[in-house]
Amino acid sequence: MTELDEANRTIYRALQQQLDALPNGFPATEHGAELRLLAWMFTPEEAALAAAMTGTPESHETIAARAGVEPAEAYRTLKHMVRRGLIWAQRVSRELHFALMPFVVGSYEAQLPRMDAEMAALFEDYFYAARGMDLPGPPVHRVIPVAEAVQGDVEIHPFEQARALIEGAKSWAVRDCICRTQQHLLGKGCDAPVENCLIFAPVQNAFEGDGVDRPITKEEALRILREAEDAGLVHSVSNHREGHNYICNCCTCCCGVLRRVAEFAVPTAIARSAFCARVDEGLCIGCGACEERCQFAAIAVPEGLAVVDAARCVGCGQCTLVCPAEAIALVRRPEDEILVPPLDEASWAQERLRARSRPGG
Secondary structure (H helix, E strand, O other), rough: OOOOOOHHHHHHHHHHHHHHHOOOOOOOOOHHHHHHHHHHHHHHHHHHOOOOOOOOOOHHHHHHHHOOOOOHHHHHHHHHHHOOOOOOEEEOOEEEEEEOOOOHHHHHHHHHOOOOHHHHHHHHHHHHHOOOOOOOOOOOOOEEEHHHEEOOOOOOHHHHHHHHHHOOOEEEEEEOHHHHHHHHHHHOOOOOOOOOEEEEOOOOOOOOOOOOEEEEEEHHHHHHHHHHHOOOEEEEOOOOOOOOOOEEEEEEOOOOOHHHHHHOOOOOOOOOOOOEEOOOOOOOOOOOOOHHOOOOOOOOOHOOOOEOOOOOOOOOOOHHHOOOOOOOEEOOOOOOOOOOOOHHHHHHHHHHHHHHHHOOO
């Protein structure tokens, strides 16, 4: 991609600032990697219109007036942007209203059908320039433990169970993991399954004719979940208790969230689960399978006995699945170490904005 001229840099900078004002954030970098990424996604005309939008749905007339363009022209551009996954729309009193979509999770993931090697490289440049996009406040994602890893007498809430989220839905779909797609386009990554990002909805037939998400049955969704666990992948969801609509199955070599933990040692990149691995010293045979399985370097086997570093453990439970002696299980952390997720997405957004508005945030 050629370098942006000053006029276009101004346009894309305005859009970056609007995206960064959303709870999810979209920080600027020293050398403008974010501007080149936005220029791949948005035309200058689209970027100028998007820069006049907010995260609250508004009529096209309101957006057009703010952007200084004709309403009819704005409406055509906005609808085109919705089709390309750059913004989102909802019907209000039979009229479409439009809102700015966060970069992550949002418009970036929606570029899956368009992503090519150029975009993959641009995102990689931004990822490293922004140091993984770390921001204060509650993390965007939260780890969900493997159900079988939790001891039978330990309480586990519905929002802490991947299977419960799937069971509670009425339609299901699967799509390719954009993180593994992006890394594969760069000639990197792992051989974990690619088509395993699960999406679900509380209404029937939500994904028919979607074109990106492949509709599946509940049984298929549960099978994909099991296959992800067998592959050593970590379940993660949006970091609130109600209103979930997806489950990511992540790895530290590809996932944009988990890479922040692995490569930048950012402990707040993802909210850990309320659980931690515990070793039964009487059963441990010191084989090292758990150490090899853990993606977070939270387990070591000095002197023939597995030892868990509770500060590094995210409570995913993957170590328990490979222990031949069944010497490891997940136990609930002490109450003072558990951060209860916000109730819903709106509550999460409010907490995130409050944290970002504090001095130093």
